[in-house]
Amino acid sequence: MDFDIIFGNAARAAFGPEAVILALAAIGLNVHFGFTGLLNFGQVGFLLLGAYGTSVSVATFGWSLWVGVVVGLILSVALAVALGFPTLRLHAVMFAIVTIAAAEIIRILIGSTDAIGLTGGPLSVSFDAGAFYDLNPYPDGPHDRYGVGTFEFTGQQMWVITVGWVLVALVSLVVFLIVRSPWGRVLKSIREDEDAARSLGKNVFSYKMQALIIGGVIGGMGGVIDAIKTSGADPNGFRPQVTFFAYTALLLGGAATYLGPVLGAILFWFLREWIESFLRQLSAEAWLPGAVADFLSGSEGIISVAMVGLTLVLLMLFRPQGITGNRTEMQLDAR
Amino acid sequence: MPDDVTPRPESAPAEAEIEPILTVPPVVGAPKPNPMLVVDDLSRSFGGLRAVDVDHLEVERGVVTALIGPNGAGKTTLFNLLTGFDRADTGSWSFNGEAVVAPSPDQLARKGMIRTFQLTKSLAKLTVLDNVLLGAPSQVGERLSAALFRSRWQHQEQANTAKAEELLERFNLAHMRDDLAGTLSGGQRKLLEVARALMADPMLIMLDEPMAGVNPALAQSLMGHIAQLAFEGLTVVFIEHAMEVVTGISDWVVVLAQGRVIAEGPPWKAIHDEVVIDAYLGRRRAGAGS
Ligand SMILES: Nc1ncnc2c1ncn2[C@@H]1O[C@H](COP(=O)(O)OP(=O)(O)O)[C@@H](O)[C@H]1O
Numbered sequence: 074m075d076f077d078i079i080f081g082n083a084a085r086a087a088f089g090p091e092a093v094i095l096a097l098a099a100i101g102l103n104v105h106f107g108f109t110g111l112l113n114f115g116q117v118g119f120l121l122l123g124a125y126g127t128s129v130s131v132a133t134f135g136w137s138l139w140v141g142v143v144v145g146l147i148l149s150v151a152l153a154v155a156l157g158f159p160t161l162r163l164h165a166v167m168f169a170i171v172t173i174a175a176a177e178i179i180r181i182l183i184g185s186t187d188a189i190g191l192t193g194g195p196l197s198v199s200f201d202a203g204a205f206y207d208l209n210p211y212p213d214g215p216h217d218r219y220g221v222g223t224f225e226f227t228g229q230q231m232w233v234i235t236v237g238w239v240l241v242a243l244v245s246l247v248v249f250l251i252v253r254s255p256w257g258r259v260l261k262s263i264r265e266d267e268d269a270a271r272s273l274g275k276n277v278f279s280y281k282m283q284a285l286i287i288g289g290v291i292g293g294m295g296g297v298i299d300a301i302k303t304s305g306a307d308p309n310g311f312r313p314q315v316t317f318f319a320y321t322a323l324l325l326g327g328a329a330t331y332l333g334p335v336l337g338a339i340l341f342w343f344l345r346e347w348i349e350s351f352l353r354q355l356s357a358e359a360w361l362p363g364a365v366a367d368f369l370s371g372s373e374g375i376i377s378v379a380m381v382g383l384t385l386v387l388l389m390l391f392r393p394q395g396i397t398g399n400r401t402e403m404q405l406d407a408r
Numbered sequence: 409m410p411d412d413v414t415p416r417p418e419s420a421p422a423e424a425e426i427e428p429i430l431t432v433p434p435v436v437g438a439p440k441p442n443p444m445l446v447v448d449d450l451s452r453s454f455g456g457l458r459a460v461d462v463d464h465l466e467v468e469r470g471v472v473t474a475l476i477g478p479n480g481a482g483k484t485t486l487f488n489l490l491t492g493f494d495r496a497d498t499g500s501w502s503f504n505g506e507a508v509v510a511p512s513p514d515q516l517a518r519k520g521m522i523r524t525f526q527l528t529k530s531l532a533k534l535t536v537l538d539n540v541l542l543g544a545p546s547q548v549g550e551r552l553s554a555a556l557f558r559s560r561w562q563h564q565e566q567a568n569t570a571k572a573e574e575l576l577e578r579f580n581l582a583h584m585r586d587d588l589a590g591t592l593s594g595g596q597r598k599l600l601e602v603a604r605a606l607m608a609d610p611m612l613i614m615l616d617e618p619m620a621g622v623n624p625a626l627a628q629s630l631m632g633h634i635a636q637l638a639f640e641g642l643t644v645v646f647i648e649h650a651m652e653v654v655t656g657i658s659d660w661v662v663v664l665a666q667g668r669v670i671a672e673g674p675p676w677k678a679i680h681d682e683v684v685i686d687a688y689l690g691r692r693r694a695g696a697g698s
């Protein structure tokens with residue numbers, strides 16, 4: 074059992090591109106759910122459109138990567154508008170159902186064999202993200218490594234995560250600035266009681282739409298980073314669980330806080346990777362009974378996700394406000 | 409009709425001149441000299457129950473009108489219809505001389521018709537001060553384009569805060585300005601909601617049982633404050649189901665029973681009306697008998 078390796082893997086996951094993507098997805102959800110009370114269960118749809126908008130623009134249409142990024146973000150806005158118009162006036166539960174269904178429909182359409190010519194269909198799509206890596210300031214020789222001990226990244230990875238975390242910081246700052254404003258106060262009033270907001274002259278539909286678009290575009294940015302990181306997109310990467318991982322990260326860190334979704338995403342990936350690596354090492358231990366080793370090997374990933382789920386359950390029981398949340402605020406729900 | 413211009417008894421607040429409302433005959437549907445609200449043939453049924461069925465009603469501008477009636481008379485439903493929170497089956501109404509078509513609560517509120525709720529809607533997770541600030545009309549910082557830049561809305565916010573603090577002072581809530589509204593008592597929440605509604609600079613304020621659960625001394629000062637605002641031009645309609653309390657604080661009383669306006673007039677007249685006493689006592693007897 075080599076705890077150095079386990080820790081290295083966990084730390085790399087916690088600060089790597091996957092955590093950046095999850096953080097962006099969770100920040101977007103925080104705008105939807107945390108501050109506005111919109112139960113969006115289709116956040117993955119925004120990531121998907123961000124990733125596919127970028128990938129397809131470059132791979133299929135031969136446009137530049139930067140045009141692709143813009144296309145990806147515009148598609149996220151379009152999804153928000155398309156989802157919001159018919160459903161934002163409906164009950165919160167209807168909205169939740171429509172969002173989860175819409176995201177899954179888009180994924181199935183994009184991954185269907187009929188879409189091969191456009192999106193690559195089930196075969197996934199790949200493109201040359203050279204335009205992004207050309208800007209990489211980190212020397213990226215075969216032996217260049219950045220980090221300490223087992224916690225290290227290659228030059229290319231460093232570039233992706235540098236851009237990624239700067240983006241996370243900027244987005245968090247913007248969210249902080251707009252939410253602490255009178256505009257954000259209206260969002261919070263809608264979260265608590267739409268009719269109270271209406272009775273004071275606030276156009277609830279318009280505010281919800283704005284929140285949906287902003288949170289959606291932030292999710293779309295996560296998708297763009299995903300596309301750049303993998304130089305492509307695969308329909309299997311955008312299954313509904315991505316949304317639930319984002320919710321897990323958000324609730325872990327603390328919904329309706331500014332740093333919660335970021336801390337939550339880091340912690341989510343740290344835990345998930347730590348447990349998986351630990352189990353992987355454990356299943357190789359000689360003293361383990363054969364049956365247990367057989368059960369473990371190959372299932373480490375699934376078990377680790379289950380363990381993260383269990384952590385969330387425990388958290389909800391003992392610290393429902395998340396790591397950074399405010400307990401008294403939480404308890405007012407009960408009144 | 410000179411005998412309708414009854415002089416005010418000692419208990420009513422004394423004023424220098426006789427208000428135009430006092431020239432209005434105390435009959436159901438009486439036209440008012442200067443109406444803020446004019447309602448025609450308004451009805452709303454729930455299943456077989458006609459909750460509201462008003463043929464004609466006018467609410468005079470710049471005075472305090474009490475809407476009274478036994479529980480279940482349809483007072484709250486009438487408020488809901490007029491403010492756009494519920495859809496009428498039939499009928500029309502005008503507000504401030506303008507016909508209300510396709511009523512939407514937020515639009516009506518922006519035009520100056522602000523209501524409060526019988527079941528208070530104070531926002532528990534916002535501070536007391538933020539609750540009141542939310543009422544401020546046309547705050548530029550509520551537009552996304554301005555929200556990002558504090559300099560765009562800071563001045564207005566400061567002015568609003570000063571005004572909000574004044575209101576909180578009046579309602580004995582100033583010491584709780586930074587507490588979450590969810591920690592207030594029921595009566596305090598009622599007051600907070602009234603303060604928030606006043607923050608919106610309404611032309612017409614409609615209060616649904618503003619004094620329920622508020623301690624009597626504070627309720628008196630609340631209504632005193634509201635009477636003062638009416639004196640300055642605000643139009644006030646408030647719901648109350650106990651008729652005894654409306655005498656001192658209203659200029660006009662509209663009595664609702666089973667969805668219909670059964671009487672209206674100055675308070676000292678309306679509540680002594682035979683029909684009204686019957687409606688109330690009938691209720692009480694039925695309640696006591698069952
Ligand atoms: N949403 C509703 N659905 C069904 N019945 C309702 C609804 N709202 C009110 N009612 C009924 O309409 C009548 C009038 O209610 P309401 O306006 O609340 O009376 P008040 O405010 O005068 O006490 C009552 O009989 C009540 O039960």
Ligand SMILES: [Mg+2]
Binds near residue numbers: 483484485
């Ligand atoms: Mg009522």
